[in-house]
Amino acid sequence: MEMLWFWLVSVLMAIYVVMDGFDFGAGILHLFVAKTNEERREVLGAVGPLWDGNEVWLLAGGGSLFLAFPKVLAAGFSGFYLALFLVLWFLLLRAISIEFRSHVQDVLWRQLWDAGFSVASIVLPVLLGAALGNVLRGVPLDASGYFSLPLWTHFWVTPWPGILDWYTVLIGVFALVTMAAHGSLFLAWKTQGPVHDRSVALSMKLWGAVVVIWLVATVASFGVTPGLFQNLPRSPLAWLAVIIFVAGLVSVFVGVRRQKYLMAFLGSGAFILGILAATAACVYPVMLKSTLDPAYSLTAQNALAGRIGLNAALGWWFIAFVIVLGYYTYLFRFHRGKVKAAAEGEGY
Numbered sequence: 001m002e003m004l005w006f007w008l009v010s011v012l013m014a015i016y017v018v019m020d021g022f023d024f025g026a027g028i029l030h031l032f033v034a035k036t037n038e039e040r041r042e043v044l045g046a047v048g049p050l051w052d053g054n055e056v057w058l059l060a061g062g063g064s065l066f067l068a069f070p071k072v073l074a075a076g077f078s079g080f081y082l083a084l085f086l087v088l089w090f091l092l093l094r095a096i097s098i099e100f101r102s103h104v105q106d107v108l109w110r111q112l113w114d115a116g117f118s119v120a121s122i123v124l125p126v127l128l129g130a131a132l133g134n135v136l137r138g139v140p141l142d143a144s145g146y147f148s149l150p151l152w153t154h155f156w157v158t159p160w161p162g163i164l165d166w167y168t169v170l171i172g173v174f175a176l177v178t179m180a181a182h183g184s185l186f187l188a189w190k191t192q193g194p195v196h197d198r199s200v201a202l203s204m205k206l207w208g209a210v211v212v213i214w215l216v217a218t219v220a221s222f223g224v225t226p227g228l229f230q231n232l233p234r235s236p237l238a239w240l241a242v243i244i245f246v247a248g249l250v251s252v253f254v255g256v257r258r259q260k261y262l263m264a265f266l267g268s269g270a271f272i273l274g275i276l277a278a279t280a281a282c283v284y285p286v287m288l289k290s291t292l293d294p295a296y297s298l299t300a301q302n303a304l305a306g307r308i309g310l311n312a313a314l315g316w317w318f319i320a321f322v323i324v325l326g327y328y329t330y331l332f333r334f335h336r337g338k339v340k341a342a343a344e345g346e347g348y
Contacts, residue, residue, distance in 0.1 A: 005310060006280075008064055009061060010276070012057060014272070015057050017272055018269045018272050019054040021183070022186035022268075023047035023186075024124060025181065025187075026046060026047045026183040027047075027120065027121025028122050028180040029043075029184060030043055030118045032198065032202065033184075035194070039193075040101075040110075042195050042341040043191070045341060046186070046187060047098075047186075053331065060320075067305065068305055071145055072298050074145075075298060079141075079148055079149055082150075083163050086127055087128070093119070094117060096116070097116035098117060100113050101113035122176065125172070126173065128172075128175060129173070130168040133171030134168055136279070137157060137167055138225070138288075139161075140160050140161075141297065142296060145298065149161070149163045152165065158291075167220055177213055178210050178214075181206035181210050182265075182268045184202050185252065187199035188200045188261040189264075189265045228282055228283070230282075232282055235284075238281035241273075241274045244273060245275045245278065247270060248268065249271050250267070251268075252268050284300065287299060287303060
């Protein structure tokens with residue numbers, strides 16, 4: 001039961017990263033690939049029907065975590081209190097920027113919200129990547145099951161670190177570049193004209209950077225957490241995940257070279273899903289690692305909620321998941337094809 005719910009929560013979180021990741025990436029590149037008002041409306045038109053629905057995956061993942069592993073959610077929310085509020089505020093800024101930008105036909109007004117959209121889209125992947133870095137590095141979880149972290153201290157990895165240190169910032173930068181690369185392929189697939197051309201030109205540079213930073217982050221992870229990869233040789237799921245993200249990476253470069261941008265975009269999603277699944281398989285069963293004493297760590301076994309409630313929730317989880325997949329299938333089919341900037345005063 002604990003392994004099943006560990007993977008259900010992990011799947012929802014990974015889907016959130018893939019789905020909200022491409023509109024994060026569009027926001028990161030917003031000021032670089034779109035130079036005119038019409039071009040920026042085209043970018044917003046590409047993510048407009050999708051971005052708010054994508055964030056529901058985060059709520060679903062958080063809800064499943066609360067249901068199955070309430071101790072992990074309680075410890076994480078209290079320990080990462082400041083960082084989570086920053087995430088909340090930047091999510092709000094990003095949403096407001098998308099919705100408010102075209103309400104007033106004024107250059108200064110639109111430049112303000114364009115900047116807000118880009119800044120929030122840049123900061124959020126760094127914060128979420130740093131959160132993953134904290135999970136991999138460990139936190140000062142004590143015998144009570146709680147911890148408290150400042151935003152940063154001296155940027156060194158110690159038993160009493162800050163939320164941001166050189167390692168978590170590195171993982172945050174990796175997340176930032178990966179989301180930008182993911183978004184570039186989404187825009188290459190969904191847009192046309194100058195926005196399409198600039199997105200394609202940036203995509204290969206960004207994916208080259210992704211590969212380099214991924215290698216550096218992997219070596220750094222081995223140094224910071226030497227036992228991180230000990231599950232890899234004996235975990236079939238980990239090897240399956242490795243195959244998925246390697247195949248996804250190959251699809252990215254082949255797709256761009258052949259100008260098959262949907263193939264490249266799907267490969268990008270597979271890369272992100274695979275690398276997150278491989279990471280989950282490597283850390284299992286630990287969910288929050290204690291840097292003070294391994295006995296204090298929260299695991300899938302000691303943090304699991306009551307089995308009666310989880311058994312009842314399991315059937316509803318799969319029903320809801322199928323409904324959501326059907327909804328997204330309809331949504332992407334309804335909005336298939338290249339987007340065009342909406343007429344002034346209409347839509348984004």
